[in-house]
Amino acid sequence: MHVAEVIILGKKELWFQMRTTDGMNWMELTFVSLSNGSGQVAKRLEKFKTTIFTQMSSLAIKHGAINLGQGFPNFDGPDFVKEAAIQAIRDGNNQYARGYGIPTFNSAIAERFKKDSGLVVDPETEVTVTSGCTEAIAATILGLINPGDEVILFAPFYDSYEATLSMAGANVKSVTLCPPDFSVPVDELKSVFSKKTRAIMINTPHNPTGKMFTREELELIATLCIENDALAFTDEVYDKLAFEVDHISIASLPGMYDRTVTMNSLGKTFSLTGWKIGWAIAPAHLTWGVRQAHAFLTFATSTPMQWAASVALRAPDTYYEELKKDYLAKKLILVDGLKSVGFFVYPSSGTYFVVVDHTPFGFENDIEFCEYLIQEVGVVAIPTSVFYLNPEEGKNLVRFTFSKDEATLRAAVERMKLKLKRR
């Protein structure tokens, strides 16, 4: 990736925009060194740094490194969806959407959910359109969690869960999924659950590990939720990237729909991560809380993009089959490549991520390893220690994404083969 143009937007170069020559759009980035730790922030966000994804993508550009860090495709979304967005704009669908979504999109979401999970939901009272899944997570947590409520997370966890729970004043408990298979530690989970548990957050297929929760694991979680009268919040944005086993929505398990918020988005499935179109599906009594928060977070989500998203979700099954086939080919290139470089690669059954053990190369921890990889090898990976309450637990693991074209994946592997040496 070569920087073609840089515009300084703010004083002291705090903000700048870059256009790169690989055809990607403008990227707005902060200088990492200046954005961490300086400036004012409310207590509830004090402990959080610039997100690891922003940090790593900035460093990728600074060092001309190949970015296998932040999970976004370096190829474009499908023409039929882009054309639908252009058409929607030309047709004048450009004013505020209804707060909880334009009717045709709410219906498309309900239709897709029925196809995928077998559940029949009311598009008018049980579906809320949000600005990406991240906003669905925020609206769910802020709309349904009170200060002091206990919420269980599985570590490693996607960074926004902990930050948003902190904004809600929740009391976060975490249960760690450990290599090699990242399976749910049954006794530990049972001991963390109690009558004080208000909710558990699930992510399947799981970022960063690629783990998919098995039916047995989901049944255990369901039993514990029912016994303790707790809610389940489930982030299923990688559901269409399930390679080895079928994706299961916990909402479809007996007794669970009534206590579950299922969240998803367009970004990963349609390679349109910048559109920020997401949704939350929940029974009407939980949707009320989600919508109350959503109404005051963003009020409504981009109208023309919702029109286009309606076309996307009604894509024929062949679209989803092709997507999976393409990603499977990418996955094989990366996994085989990482093995040939000398990593221990953990099996990943879903998502576009794979986690490896970097310790064969002799580095102290994941952060040191990733710094070396960027500066000396020219490849970006994500250190996973930021996804744990106790960073020590992630110090041997780093995450690579295969959401890149095959030439980029091969080039990254070549660089590592050539330059990554045991310390």
Ligand code: GLN
């Ligand atoms: N979901 C993306 C990932 O895990 C990152 C999104 C973001 O940058 N916040 O890589």
